[in-house]
Each structure stands twice: as structure tokens, then as C-alpha cells.
Amino acid sequence: MQSHASFSGISELQLSVRGPVFTPADPGFQSEISAFNLSTQHQPDLAFGALDAEDVSAAIRWAAEREMPVAVQSTGHGATNAIEGGLLISTRRMLELSIDPLEKTARVGAGVRWKAVVELAATFGLMGLCGSTSDVGVVGYTLGGGLPILGRKYGFASDHVIAFELVTADGTQKRVTKDENPDLFFLLRGGKGNLGIVTAMEFHLFPAADLYAGGVYFDGGHAPEVLRAFREWVPSLPVEASASLAFLRLPDMEMIPEPLRGKFVIHLRYAYQGDLAAAAELLEPMRRSAPFMMDATGPLEASQFDTIHQDPDQPVPVRERGLLLDRLDEEASEVILRHFGPGVESPVLLAEVRLLGGALAKSAQGEDIVGGRDAAFSFYMVAIAAPPVVELLPAVFDSVHTDLRPAANRGTFVNLHGHFVDAEDRERPWGPSARERLKKAKAELDPKNMFSFGQVVGLPAPEQPVVMNQAVLLEDVVTAGGDAVLNS
Numbered sequence: 001m002q003s004h005a006s007f008s009g010i011s012e013l014q015l016s017v018r019g020p021v022f023t024p025a026d027p028g029f030q031s032e033i034s035a036f037n038l039s040t041q042h043q044p045d046l047a048f049g050a051l052d053a054e055d056v057s058a059a060i061r062w063a064a065e066r067e068m069p070v071a072v073q074s075t076g077h078g079a080t081n082a083i084e085g086g087l088l089i090s091t092r093r094m095l096e097l098s099i100d101p102l103e104k105t106a107r108v109g110a111g112v113r114w115k116a117v118v119e120l121a122a123t124f125g126l127m128g129l130c131g132s133t134s135d136v137g138v139v140g141y142t143l144g145g146g147l148p149i150l151g152r153k154y155g156f157a158s159d160h161v162i163a164f165e166l167v168t169a170d171g172t173q174k175r176v177t178k179d180e181n182p183d184l185f186f187l188l189r190g191g192k193g194n195l196g197i198v199t200a201m202e203f204h205l206f207p208a209a210d211l212y213a214g215g216v217y218f219d220g221g222h223a224p225e226v227l228r229a230f231r232e233w234v235p236s237l238p239v240e241a242s243a244s245l246a247f248l249r250l251p252d253m254e255m256i257p258e259p260l261r262g263k264f265v266i267h268l269r270y271a272y273q274g275d276l277a278a279a280a281e282l283l284e285p286m287r288r289s290a291p292f293m294m295d296a297t298g299p300l301e302a303s304q305f306d307t308i309h310q311d312p313d314q315p316v317p318v319r320e321r322g323l324l325l326d327r328l329d330e331e332a333s334e335v336i337l338r339h340f341g342p343g344v345e346s347p348v349l350l351a352e353v354r355l356l357g358g359a360l361a362k363s364a365q366g367e368d369i370v371g372g373r374d375a376a377f378s379f380y381m382v383a384i385a386a387p388p389v390v391e392l393l394p395a396v397f398d399s400v401h402t403d404l405r406p407a408a409n410r411g412t413f414v415n416l417h418g419h420f421v422d423a424e425d426r427e428r429p430w431g432p433s434a435r436e437r438l439k440k441a442k443a444e445l446d447p448k449n450m451f452s453f454g455q456v457v458g459l460p461a462p463e464q465p466v467v468m469n470q471a472v473l474l475e476d477v478v479t480a481g482g483d484a485v486l487n488s
Contacts, residue, residue: 009066010046016058019049019093033088035076036135039317039385042079044071044088051093052109053165053173053199060197061171063087064450070169071453072197074111074137078144080320080419081426083453089197091139096200099124104205105162110139110198118303127208127302129157132269132309139198144415144455145190145370147378149213149271149305152242152358156370158189159363160204168196169446187441189363190370190430192414194438194456195445212279213271213308214297220264222290223247223341229289230268230353231328239358240274241282244378246309246352247340251384259293264342269308270297317385318349321397322416324375324409328353332407336379339400347389347396354378369434371411379404380416414455427457 014021022029023046032047045068050056063070069086073079096109097116101124106117115134121127129148131141146157154160164176166184174196176184187195218226230245237243245268252262268286272279276299283297296307306313325332338344340351354377361373372378381400383393397418401408414429427435438457442449449458 013046013048013059013062016062017048017050017055019051019055022047022049032090033073033083034315035073035079036315037076037079037318038315039319039390040076040079040082042071042073042083042088043085044083045085047088047090049090049093050110050199053167056089056091056167056197056199057171057173059087059089060167060169060450064170064448067448068450069452070197070450072110072193072451074140075113075135077133077136078140078415078454080417081454086453091137091197091199094199099126099205101126105202106205107200107202108138109200110137112138114138114141118305121205122208122301122303125208126205128203128205129154129160130305131157132306133311133313134306135311135313139201140193141415142201142203143188143190143198144192145413147354147360147413147415149308150242150273151360152237152239152355153273154206155359155363156190157203158368158370159359161185161189162202162204164188164198165200166196166198169448169450173199183441186367187369187438189368190414190434191438192429192455193451193453195441196451208302210276211271211273211300211302212276212298213300213305214295215270215308215310216268216283216287216292216297217260217294218266218268218290218292220247220249220266221342223266224337225290226266226268226286227333227337229286231330231333233285234328234355237282237355241270241272241279242355243271244269244309244352244354246350247336247348248350249346249348251349257294265293267310271300271305271308318382319385319390319393319397320380320382320416320418321401322378322380322412322418323401323404324356324372324411324413325353325377325379325404325407326375326409327407328377329407332404335400335403335407339403347392348381348383350380350382351400352378352380354380369430369438371429371431371434372409372413375409375411378413378416381418417455420455423458426455429455430457 022032033042048059071083071088074091091110094109094111097112099106114130117128118134131147142157166174166176178185248265248267250256250260250263356375412429417429420426
């Protein structure tokens with residue numbers, strides 16, 4: 001039988017917030033904690049759907065009083081490692097969105113996806129610095145730097161943030177700009193979820209005119225000549241042009257266009273903003289590199305950016321691994337072809353080489369801690385995490401990583417890092433200097449390491465994080481049952 005004492009902890013949270021509180025026994029619990037990446041199954045002790053910053057602040061204070069760790073999730077696209085125990089705060093209901101067309105700025109709540117920004121901004125002839133899919137959350141994407149389609153022209157999304165609104169581990173709400181809390185402003189741009197929960201964000205928008213973009217598909221049998229042409233082509237590209245090359249082993253599914261279904265193809269992704277004739281002319285060397293199966297490039301509206309990469313828009317179980325390359329030379333190309341070229345049986349669905357450089361190489365607002373600005377290329381692998389191949393994936397990823405090491409950069413992009421295996425690996429997106437600055441701020445703002453889930457750094461030696469009481473409400477969760485959702 002449920003006791004008043006066992007239920008009091010959860011009821012105190014429910015009385016202090018407006019959003020719904022869920023225990024594992026409640027019907028809405030699994031829906032609340034589910035991630036877009038279906039291979040990651042979170043198992044928190046409790047879930048809470050925040051409606052605003054006050055809700056987030058109250059929930060964090062409640063958890064802090066009980067020494068309970070806190071995680072945050074919006075869409076779950078970046079859910080590479082599972083959350084176990086603690087309180088999971090979902091921000092997906094925080095959908096504030098406004099655009100100032102005169103100032104060319106946007107303000108979003110923590111649950112807003114890029115799709116909403118893209119659609120609203122387009123009505124004013126503007127665009128935000130969205131990445132390969134508009135289905136991801138704006139805030140989480142930007143906290144990790146945010147690699148846009150047109151990044152070579154504009155830089156990372158985090159380069160153009162005006163302000164963050166942050167709730168720290170003691171429940172304090174802070175406005176963070178380059179003038180107000182400048183140290184935090186430095187660390188939030190690329191620091192991901194180390195120092196608190198961002199509840200809202202303001203950032204610059206850009207003109208959406210004169211876009212030429214899309215994809216060219218080649219039969220995978222032409223991979224050697226297409227990769228060689230790509231390697232020779234990209235050094236001459238102006239910053240207005242962005243490009244990547246993907247080795248795709250497409251499933252035989254109805255969602256795939258008929259000519260490509262069940263095929264191994266090479267997908268050239270291309271985007272250019274500027275003179276449309278110049279954009280088409282720049283692409284000609286790649287069009288001539290081999291016979292193509294499909295050419296879907298041409299003038300494009302900013303609201304159609306998702307058609308360039310064709311990322312899935314439905315939840316899927318995947319495992320990922322990312323690294324950065326300092327060069328794409330003949331040796332690195334041979335490694336890529338050996339692992340992903342014609343005749344190779346690989347469980348990897350996608351292996352992508354993306355050109356970096358241009359405005360990505362330096363911050364637009366002084367220092368930040370976005371990693372990989374000195375890299376020449378991003379290399380990213382994705383595989384469907386389903387039996388029987390799921391057990392093979394770590395070894396496959398490790399083998400590729402090892403073989404590419406001579407051309408590899410020392411860091412990674414935090415958003416494209418993939419599943420981390422230990423504390424050292426989870427900190428690898430940041431260089432030594434950035435890592436120490438994050439650890440120092442962590443010790444000041446979150447000394448008990450309340451925000452300990454996901455891609456975060458630990459506390460600086462000799463301090464060690466306090467072991468949080470992840471099971472403090474275990475009895476409450478078990479005994480409260482469905483009655484726990486009182487304010488949904």
C-alpha cells in the first residue's frame with residue numbers, strides 16, 4: 001500500500017510545476033522519454049514535461065534538494081547514450097517562437113525544431129543556419145556548435161547567437177550574452193549541456209535568396225572516380241559553396257525513390273548561395289566525373305533544404321561515429337574505398353565526407369569552444385542498430401577510425417561524435433584548453449555534477465563528483481503508480 005511519506009516527494013514536485021510529471025508506471029512515461037534515436041532507451045526514475053523556464057527552475061531546485069541527477073531532452077536526435085536514473089526534463093512543450101524581420105533575428109524556446117523556424121522565416125525572405133535536417137531541435141543543435149548546410153559561408157550556428165537563457169544547477173535563471181555573463185557565453189557556444197539547461201535562445205537570421213542546391217546520385221560502382229574528382233574539386237570551391245559526398249547503401253523500402261531503392265549509390269550534396277549561373281558552372285566537374293543516375297540540383301527555396309541530404313524524418317534505431325580529417329589525400333581515399341567502396345559488404349548505411357573550412361574556421365564573435373575549426377573535413381558514419389549487425393558496429397567503426405588515423409584531426413564535433421565509450425572519449429570534442437575552462441566552470445556552477453548525462457566533462461582533479469542519489473525516489477516511483485500524473 002502506498003504511504004503518504006513515499007508519495008510526498010513526487011507530490012511536492014507536482015505542486016511546484018505546471019507541466020506533467022510521470023513515473024515509470026504511468027501510460028505517458030515511455031512517450032515522454034522516447035528519443036528519435038530508437039536504439040537509445042532511456043530509463044530515468046522520473047520524467048517531467050516542462051512548460052516554461054519557471055517549470056525548469058522549479059524542477060531543478062526540487063532535484064537538487066534530493067541530490068538527484070538531471071537530464072534534458074527535446075527531440076532526442078542526439079541521444080547516443082542512454083539516461084539511467086534521475087530526473088529527465090523534456091522541453092518539447094516549450095514552443096515559443098518569434099521573428100523580428102527588421103532586425104533579422106529569431107527567438108525560440110527550448111522545444112522548437114528547425115522546421116518551425118525555417119517555415120516562419122521564409123515568409124520574411126529569411127533563413128536560419130539549419131543543418132542537414134530541420135527535424136532537430138534548434139537549441140540542442142546550436143549548443144553543440146551546429147553545422148549548417150551553408151556553414152562555409154556563414155560559420156557555425158553558435159557563431160550567430162545573441163543570447164541564451166539558462167537555468168543552472170541551483171535553479172537560478174541567467175541571461176547570457178557577450179556582455180552579460182560573457183564567460184558563460186563563451187562556454188555555451190559549443191559546450192553542449194555541461195552547465196545547465198537552456199530554456200530560450202535568440203540568434204541572427206540571414207537572407208534566403210539566390211540558393212542553388214540539391215544532390216547528384218551516382219551508381220556506387222563509380223565510387224573511385226567520383227571520390228577522386230571530389231578530392232580534386234573541393235580545394236577550388238569558394239566559401240559560398242558547401243559540399244559533401246556520401247556512400248549510401250540504401251534499403252529496399254518504399255520511402256526510397258524507385259531508381260535508388262536497394263542500391264549502393266554515391267550521393268553528392270551541394271549548396272551555393274550567390275549567382276545561380278556560377279553555382280551551376282561550379283558543379284560541372286562533378287557532373288562529368290561519372291555517369292549519374294539522378295541530378296536533383298537547381299534553384300532551391302530555403303524551406304526545401306531537407307531535400308539536399310534526404311535525412312530520415314521518422315524515428316530510427318541507429319549507431320553513429322564521427323571524426324575529423326585534416327586532409328583527404330590519396331591514402332585516406334583508399335581507406336574509405338577499402339571500407340565502403342564497390343564490392344564491400346558493410347553494415348554502415350551512410351559514410352559521409354563533408355568539406356569544412358571557410359567561415360567555419362574562425363568564430364564570428366571572438367572565442368568559443370566549438371571543436372574542429374582547424375579540420376578540413378568531417379567524416380561521419382551511421383548504421384541501423386538492429387540485429388544481427390548491431391553487435392558488429394563497434395568493431396567496424398573502430399577499424400575505420402584506426403585506418404583513417406594518419407589523416408585524422410585530434411578532435412570531433414560534439415553533435416557528430418556518436419556513442420561515447422568512457423569519460424575520456426566523451427570529452428574528446430574539446431581540446432585541452434577548452435576542457436579545462438569547462439571543468440572550472442562546472443566546479444563553480446554544478447559542483448555536485450547534477451548535469452552528468454550526455455556529452456559532458458567531469459570535474460577538475462583533485463575534486464571528484466559527488467555520487468548522486470539516483471534511487472532517492474525509487475520507492476515513490478514504484479508505489480505512486482498512475483496517480484503520479486496529477487497536473488497533466
